[in-house]
Amino acid sequence: MMSLGAPAASFLRPKTPPALAPERPWAWPKRTVITLENGLEVVLAESRAFPRISTQLYFRSGNAAVARSAPGLAEMTASVVRTGTLSRPSRRIEEDLRRMGAGLGSSSGADSSVISVSGLAEFSFPILELIADLARNASFPEGEFERERRQRFEEVKIERTTPAFLANERLRHVLFGEHPYAVIAPTEEQVAAFRREQLVEFYREHYVPQGSLLLVVGDFSTEAMLDQVQSVFGSWTAPNPRPPASPAPPRPSGRHIHLVDLPGTVQTHVLVGNLAITRRDRDWYRLTLANSIYGGAFYSRLVLNIREQKGYTYSPGSSVNALRQHGYFTVRAAVRNDVVAATLTEIFYEMDRMRALGVTPDELDSARNYLTGVFSLGIATQNGLLGQLSTVYLDELPEDYLETYRERIRALTADDAIAAARRHFDSANAQIVVVGDRAQIGDQAALFGPVSEYDSRGNVVT
Amino acid sequence: MSLAPRKVHIPVEHTTLANGLRLVASPDRSAPFVTVGVYYQIGFRLEPRGRSGFAHLFEHMMFQGSENAGKMEHIRLVNSSGGLLNGTTNYDITNYFESVPSNALERVLWLEADRMRALKVDDENLRNQRDVVKEEVRVNVLNQPYGGFPWLDLPPVAFRNWPNAHNFYGDFADLDAATLVDVQQFFRTYYAPNNAVLLMIGDLDPAEAFGFARRYFEDIPAQPLPPRADVTEPAQTEERHGEVTEKLGPLPAVAIGYTMPERETADWYAAAIVDRVLHGGRAGRVYRKLVLEEQIAVDVDGNADLIDTNGPTQMVTRIFHKPEFTSEGTVAVFDEVIEELQHKGIAQDELEDVKVKFRSDYYSMLEGGMGSYMPRFGLMHYLACFTLFDGDPSRINTILDHFLRVTPDRVQSVAKTYLVQVNRAVLKRRPVGLGGAQ
Secondary structure (H helix, E strand, O other): OEEOOOOOOOOOOOOOOOOOOOOOOOOOOOEEEEEOOOOOEEEEEEOOOOOEEEEEEEEOOOHHHHOOOOOOHHHHHHHHHOOEEOOOEHHHHHHHHHHOOOEEEEEEOOOOEEEEEEEEHHHHHHHHHHHHHHHHHEOOOHHHHHHHHHHHHHHHHHHOOOHHHHHHHHHHHHHHOOOHHHOOOOOHHHHHHOOHHHHHHHHHHHOOOOOOEEEEEEOOOHHHHHHHHHHHHOOOOOOOOOOOOOOOOOOOOOOEEEEEEOOOOOOEEEEEEEEOOOOOOOOHHHHHHHHHHHHHOOOOHHHHHHHHHOOOEOOOEEEEEEOOOOEEEEEEEEEOHHHHHHHHHHHHHHHHHHHHHOOOHHHHHHHHHHHHHHHHHHHHOHHHHHHHHHHHHHOOOOOOHHHHHHHHHHOOOHHHHHHHHHHHOOHHHOEEEEEEOHHHHHHHHHOOOOEEEEOOOOOEEO | OOOOOOOOOOOOEEEEOOOOOEEEEEEOOOOOEEEEEEEEOOOHHHOOOOOOOHHHHHHHHOOOOEOOEOOOHHHHHHHHOOOEEEEEEOOOOEEEEEEEEHHHHHHHHHHHHHHHHOEEEOHHHHHHHHHHHHHHHHHHHHOOOOOOOOOOOOHHHHOOOHHHHOOOOOOHHHHHHOOHHHHHHHHHHHOOHHHEEEEEEEOOOHHHHHHHHHHHHOOOOOOOOOOOOOOOOOOOOOOEEEEEEEOOOOOOEEEEEEEOOOOOOHHHHHHHHHHHHHHOHHHOHHHHHHHHHOOOEEEEEEEEOOOOOOOOOEEEEEEEEOOOOOHHHHHHHHHHHHHHHHHHOOOHHHHHHHHHHHHHHHHHHHHOOHHHOOOOHHHHHHHHHHHHHHOOHHHHHOHHHHHHOOOHHHHHHHHHHHOOHHHEEEEEEEEOOOOOOO
């Protein structure tokens, strides 16, 4: 051990960290929730530190709604939505955005599609008008569609060379089986088969006000913003979409290895997972706590073990992933090729250790503080506020979720952590995905169960 | 229909301790958080020759323990106070920062002072972090399609002076060669209070915050600072070219870098605007031409790191183009965009639109930055750069006006002077993997 620097001591300078000061009063910013006559739910929150607004319009249908007929169609639709309306060609849209100091994103996840715009508050009204124009009057110009489709085609090829993508793709297949959540991206062939009419049909059916969600945060007075929203979105009407039904995901029994072969790679992407719960489950807070102690924070058991003690990996971690209908728990680490078996051993050791022995009082205290503190940081930026609002209103959580989150976390006990670990860290039946060079890692992977092998296109290799 | 623009004024108070540590506080009591950063004026440009990657490896060592906060203690104390933390290594600075609920301000200052005063690490820590850094390089560069493109690929082609032109993440042989003595030497040389600035932003009273800072930092002794490394580049007289292989991704790509004007000159402000004229999203001229109109490229982006560099830097354009086009042909169309700006200049209304977006992006950066997960990260970052590079944190409130005063004539003259072949480097990234072009 070597000590660097000056040995100077000072009575003013304590050897132990100062205690935390009393917490400052904390309140979630006031928000206003109304539903327009056309069924559009509107949530506003003021955030006035900088003269900008950030807004998102969510539709409650995403790629899962069309996964059986056309995987990725929702995402393709969202990317073409921004390329033209009845009154604005593509170039005009982009120039209008710039003139309002605004940036636009349009995308789809499994459960929703979203148009996001943030820009200068002085242009809040024309920003809302542009969002409404895209939501109501997208024209899907043929040339723009062909261009976007070709770009998506090339992106899909790049995805197939990205280890983290391949790992997620394989795990979702394994965990969700026939359920639409199994597919996270289209193949090249599926992209090539998209037709403009399919996009138009998806748009007509799903980009509707009924049940959709408009979030606006930023530098405005709520009263004036309500008037603007009413005036821009009040006259919008469209028929309601039909909610699709989905088959239940499988419940795999026993560990199974899914090896995606990428010959010659210098690192292996390890991803372990099992089905868990949605945010609406009564165990959600408990699992959030257990995950934070396991691998959800920098100060967590997994990071301490396989990064800070063993140096296997740079950015290990675990997550609870909540989709609308189902959730799943994952553990990830990109490791050098000779420690794949060692990494899996430690991942399961840490799962089993928490299942058997629970957590210490210090860990419990640290994790509760971590979760409440990081939650609080989210109210200091417009993007943070949008993230919290979309969590509550998209997942239809209780109205007091944001106000009571910190109290609920603080009330958790060590028994809650061990109960969540036992229920949701399904060590015995976890599915193991490894993406790497089969020649270097195949034998290590086989130590953990039967192995299925795939190429990067998802074909089974024998 | 639009409202009058609201001007932003950031409150900034600053002072210097007896040991030379600069302090900057910016109160913002709108939410109960503080973001605290310590920025040292040492980056990968200034690391010792033959020790590529050392500045970044050293950054990892700063989380490995100090006199009164052992390994993982720093991380535990920040996380368990409800906060997030990180550190990054840049060209000319290395930063360490945390966002925490405001009741943890004094605690994080104690932590930052403890590691500025006395790092306490051993060989095992060094071996461990060397392994971690190698996995970082693998996950971000070697095992990632287009990893390091072009931030690692372009400097060795563009520049001639080793500080600007070497592998910033580090050759593995150089990482292996690093010793604990190197760590000690580097710490003593660069991690002195008189080579740093402490930023404190958010829900705080500046007088109280300065008092905490004095209490924990003021008796850390100043060190004689080495003369600043000579990072100047010899005059460039020819277009520079390079080619590297892409082992994973299927698309050919090309990067073009133009060396930028000197910091805080009239041309420098104009260059920032030129960058946005060319690269400002889909309305930017390069994306419009190559992706939307000619449809040669699948994706284009670009930017110039101006505010946070203090030495030779480039405006860099990245173009991922379709395999049926050559990289030469792609660059030729890119050149048409540049030539048009040189020959025809820019209309006043396009320039005004670019400036509106510039103003909006500046505020967005100050509010969040870093993906917004650390409030006011960008404000902290810019305040640090203005303090260390320009000696004046209050530029945070005045610099925007300089950018917004740039004239069409200056845009055109900067394009003519700097966006020329003898001031640029062109780097091709050629796919050789199974998925690549034949």
